[in-house]
Amino acid sequence: MPNWLLPENIADVLPSEARKIEELRRVILDNFRLYGYELVMPPMLEYLDSLMPVGGHDMDLRMFKLVDQLSGRTMGLRADMTTQVARIDAHLLNRSSVTRLCYAGSVLHTRPSGLHATREPLQIGAEIYGHAGLEADAEIQELALASLALAGFKEVRLDLTHAGLLRALIERDENAREDEAALVMLLRAKDVPGLSVLVEDYEPVTRDALLALPGLYGDASVLERARLALPVLPRITRALDELGALVALAGDAAVTIDLADLSGYQYESGAMFALYVPGLPNAVARGGRYDHVGEAFGRARPATGFSMDLRELARLLPGATPQPAIFAPWSRDAELRSRIAALRAAGEIVIQHLPGHDADQQEFDYDREIVLEDGNWNLKTLG
Numbered sequence: 001m002p003n004w005l006l007p008e009n010i011a012d013v014l015p016s017e018a019r020k021i022e023e024l025r026r027v028i029l030d031n032f033r034l035y036g037y038e039l040v041m042p043p044m045l046e047y048l049d050s051l052m053p054v055g056g057h058d059m060d061l062r063m064f065k066l067v068d069q070l071s072g073r074t075m076g077l078r079a080d081m082t083t084q085v086a087r088i089d090a091h092l093l094n095r096s097s098v099t100r101l102c103y104a105g106s107v108l109h110t111r112p113s114g115l116h117a118t119r120e121p122l123q124i125g126a127e128i129y130g131h132a133g134l135e136a137d138a139e140i141q142e143l144a145l146a147s148l149a150l151a152g153f154k155e156v157r158l159d160l161t162h163a164g165l166l167r168a169l170i171e172r173d174e175n176a177r178e179d180e181a182a183l184v185m186l187l188r189a190k191d192v193p194g195l196s197v198l199v200e201d202y203e204p205v206t207r208d209a210l211l212a213l214p215g216l217y218g219d220a221s222v223l224e225r226a227r228l229a230l231p232v233l234p235r236i237t238r239a240l241d242e243l244g245a246l247v248a249l250a251g252d253a254a255v256t257i258d259l260a261d262l263s264g265y266q267y268e269s270g271a272m273f274a275l276y277v278p279g280l281p282n283a284v285a286r287g288g289r290y291d292h293v294g295e296a297f298g299r300a301r302p303a304t305g306f307s308m309d310l311r312e313l314a315r316l317l318p319g320a321t322p323q324p325a326i327f328a329p330w331s332r333d334a335e336l337r338s339r340i341a342a343l344r345a346a347g348e349i350v351i352q353h354l355p356g357h358d359a360d361q362q363e364f365d366y367d368r369e370i371v372l373e374d375g376n377w378n379l380k381t382l383g
Contacts, residue, residue, distance in 0.1 A: 009112040009119040013311070015363045020314040021122060025104050028124055028147045028310075035143060037102040037126050042084035044077060044106070051076045051083060058266065062109050077108045081123050082305060083267075083293055089129045090297035098130040104310070114282050118311055125287075125307030129294075132302035134242055137271050137289060138249050144275055144285050144306040145253055151313055157276040158253040160243050161261045163268040163288070165213070168235035173206040183210065187260040190214040205231050213260045220247045222257035242271050267293050270304070279316050284308055325349040325364035326379065329372075336377045339370060343379075 006012070013021065029039065047068075052059055064077040078084060085101050093099060104124040112119050126143055128136040141158070148156050166183065170176035176183065179198060186195045192214055199207040212229040216222050223240050230236050247255050253275075263286065264272060270289030277284055287306025294301040328340055330352045340350045349364060370377050 007119075009117065011118060016320040017314060019363065020317060020320045021310050023320075024151055024310050024314055024317075025122075025124060027150050029102060029104060031146060031150055032102040032126050032143070035100065035126075035139070037100040040085060040088055040101050040103050041105065042078070042081055042088065042103065044108075045075055046078065046084065048074045048076045050087060051078055062111065064108055064110055079107050079109055080307075081105060081107060081125065082127065082290070082307060085125075085127050085305075086129075086290075086293045086301075086303060087297050089127075089303070090294040090299040090301060094299070095130070098128065098136075100126070100128050102126040117282075118309075120311075121309035122311045123307050124310050125305055127303060127305030129301045129303045132291065134245055134271075136302070136304050137242070137246060140287055140304050140306050141246055141249065141273060142251075144273070144287055144308075145251060147308070148275060148277065148285065148313075152317060153277045155278055156253045157256060158250050159256050159258055159261065159274040159276065159283070160246055161258050161272050162239040162243055162270065163262065163264075163272055164235055164239040164270055165230070165259055166262065168233050168239070169206055169209050169230070173203045176202050176206050176210070184262050187213055188262050190260055216257070216259040218257065220244075220255055220257060222259070223247070226257075226259060239271075246271060246273070264288060273306070275308075277316065280312070282312075284313055284316075320363075322361075322363060322365035323349060324367045325351055325361070327366040327369040327382070328352045329370070330354055333377070336370065336372075339377045339379075 033039075048063075048065060051063065059079060062079040064079075066075055066077075067073070068075045081103050085103055089095075089099050089101060102125065104122070106120050107123045109119045109121070126140065128140060145156060145158070166187070170180060170183070176199070182198060183195075186198060187210075192211070195211060195214070199210050202210070209230050216226050216229065223244050226240055243257065247257075261272075261274070263274070267290045268288045269291045272288030273286070274283035275285040285306055285308035287304070289302075289304040291302045292300060293303060326343060326348055328336070328350050331337075340352070343350050350370075351361065351364060351366075366382055368379055368381055371380055
């Protein structure tokens, strides 16, 4: 096998694509800062029990693992940065006030999440810690929608659900609690026949409510149907009220409700959302409330946030157009070097032609050049 071949679903990012990704990263992080989010940079490698503070079969399968030769302990290459940021908030910053943190970095997956997905997503996201109210969920939803708008997406679908619904439905039924993991899998797949078999011996109220969840999908009117189909319990009423408030704050996004969509259920605890754009069947961003993750680090804090893959996002955007640049000869002439330095200080791209090579640049379009005329270095427009 040639030594330049890469593993499946691992790829280099070439200049024009890299520029798109980097420009997206900068504009989105700059917008996070306008909301008061502070940038953190967690390590790529950590002990496994730190990367997986909440047990989850999905995360266990997605993570590369290895043995640390210094300590002999099992380590993992991060497959998600959310729990790392929760650790930073709970253990390192240890603030009592509301904390807003953001991040951007590569994560690694053992298997691709989709047909053409990379196993090395470039994850960017934002998290709020310390506020249990809906205001934090609303800010995160707004920030996620604003990020896609900055990326140039005008048609966005917001898909809302709530992890608290299933927990409220099964908390009074022992059989249902024992089958929680199986219920999540069947509801995610909307496997009604399989669900019907599993819930056959449950309490009638629990059974009927669980069988109703896969059909509670559609526009915002689903919330009213859910109030009729689900038992009147305080936690269910509160969850539906929270979803209704988030629908009202969705702006121009098209809203769908899917009360059986439990992606991320292992550590999510409240309202959850996914964002979809034309051209991609999978969600480009996911977020939600996860109040209990900090417990594993010794400090439970209310938390909500979202993340998305910049590489996937950039792949959906038009190709980057070459940037205007100035062509200059290579010379030791002090006046030329001073002129080039002044142009670069003003934000101009100046590329010096090295002797014996053609000026072949994929990323740049020469529209001006510096030429020597009558002893002076002048800037002239090309063609």
